[in-house]
Amino acid sequence: MRKKYALLLVLAMSINLTLPAFVQAQKKQQKPNVIFIYADDVGYGDLSAYGATKISTPNIDKIAKEGIRFTNAHATSATCTPSRFALMTGKYPWRQKGTGVLPGDASLIIPTNQLTLPNVFQNAGYKTASIGKWHLGLGETNRQINWNKPITKGPNETGFDYAFFFPATSDRVPTVFVENHDVQGLDPSDPIEVDYSKKIGNEPTGLENPELLKLPAAPNHGHNNTIVNGIGRIGWMTGGKQARWTDEEIAHVFLSKAAQFMEDNQKNPFFLYFSLNDIHVPRMPSTQFKGKSKMGLRGDVILQMDWTVGEILKKLDELKIAENTLIIFSSDNGPVLDDGYADKAVELAKGHSPAGPLRGGKYSAFEGGARIPWVARWPKTITPGAVSDALICQIDLMASFAGFFQQKVGSEDGVDSFNVMDAILGKTKTGRTSLVKQGGALSLTQGNWKYIEPREGKAVQELTNTETGNNPKPQLYDLSKDIGEKTNLADKYPARVKAMSAELDRIRDLGRSK
């Protein structure tokens, strides 16, 4: 008898012990963690998964091998701020004024009364974090930011529970990290001031003291204001000496914060927007990667970026959450070699084609501007080794995840975002039917056809040597035969030009895509 009771007791105890764990595991299974790694200025040809041979990116390639690789994925724009604005809001950036590349003291441009991508995750019960480059402005509209007090508006006000970031780009002041609302490591007796219109303070500038530069500025690009860590920046700053970052450490600092967030949230679903500084200028690899690529600093930071991705994959394994994590790697715009510093990127890139077969690059309306790498892995959901040519865009993440979580999106929210979740997960090769992209000119892609609207202006941006895509005449390309946009077919197919131009006008005038 006693034995029977003992057995029952053991049974009861084991049920009690295992049930909650089982329920927890079930819960964990239901919602995948989502990590969106957003690299900066990485081109369609910069990864070995996309055909690069002079450089090897084994960790990013591993995501492709164990998941899916997209050949027709896009940012909305050929520069950073607008692409990120679209990602966060689901709205084409050119619908809102002031969404071009922002200075480091700009106000927050994301409306705080509209749904954002991280809001979608919050509404689904996720913990959300933005770690890395921000570049979407901070604080109230038209009010100067006081860097010495808590910053009033930023990632926390747009849907991120946790944020660790730098305000703009690493070539712009202030060169400091912010955690949630506060500049990190700030000594109150050495307050920060920032100005983009005139020199402030007495610190050396690249213009006046070029002999102090460890990374010289390229001629005529600017980048010659306040010198921080031996590098001339865009904009002037004074004070905050103790808070200033060391460029060579940025990748490690961001990675450690990302890893910490993953660790802290391993038991609940999380959304991590991990926005890398690499491979934007100034390209300053850590000692670990200096000289490793044989392609100079730009190559070295590609290796550093790939290593960062590998560390995230390792962390997923270590926490045993890889199975239930959807990880996406992409880039905010196309590549550029000379973007303002004399880092020999052009000379040392010989034999490497940063945009792959595409024409143009960062700043361009041609495909090199915003067709970007996109690889994703979600074990057991995405078939390993898949390659998809579905037309997808980062702007679609909002509607896609809202659909995935069966959330309703208000009519004023995500007006240009489409639910293409099945394409994102490789269940179908049908994505969007059309996409408007922004270089200097706007373009419309419909199936294989791409129309670039007429635009005056230089055909080549001299500073960066990028073909802009500007042409006073309409351009039409058949991307199925001519992905390099070499043959303008506008004269041959006037009716198609007319129809596509009208469709672009319709999307623009409607104020929404749908």
Ligand code: NG6
């Ligand atoms: C440009 C900068 C360039 C880079 C870019 C922003 C000059 C001449 N060039 O204005 O160096 O900072 O802005 O890059 O100032 S992005 O990836 O954030 O869009």
Ligand code: CA
């Ligand atoms: Ca960028």
